Amino acid sequence: MTALVLGIGNDWRGDDGAGPEVVRRLRAAGIPAREVGADPCSLIDGWAGAGDVILVDAVRSGAAPGTVHRLAAGAHALPAGLASASTHHVGLAAAVELARALGRLPAALEVYGIEVSDCGAARGLSPAVARAVGEVTAELAARAYERSLDRACGELGRGLGEHQVLTSHDFDTSSWAGRPAAQDADSLGLPAAAARRRPER
16 A cells, blocks of 8 residues: 655745645645644544555754655654744644554654755745755655555466565666656656655664
């Protein structure tokens, strides 16, 4: 199953619109994604019924604007030094921990935090954050295509017999790694797919 991407943020607060912009670009490529609020109720309602969830949010940690933090939040609390952009009423870390205490976290939860520059009252992303949005979008699109290929290979393997289960790793993809995501990225005006990275553990 493809992970559900939830974008948090406010388009009218500059770089705080990073999460919603990632959602729009993924949805245009046919990948499940939606915007949600950062408060616990919105998050819990947003991921209800989903097994794997990826949150994309604008954050501040002191790193350079446009830095992308990839974190596995299902097993461990988010770092204390990673704060949501100031336009949220409730911080993302606090909302996730409340959901954890209530036993309402999804089976797998990852956070992509995009380091922001300016969250003032304006519409539009700063250049560094806009580049990071393109990187995150292409990376998540590539991951979604990889999952789809693995699922298709599994179904083909079951059709061939229980001793011939295939995955995407059974194919030589060295000449086209990331190509599906890159094709969609081109159609959306995004950069080519970034190298796939796994969340920090």
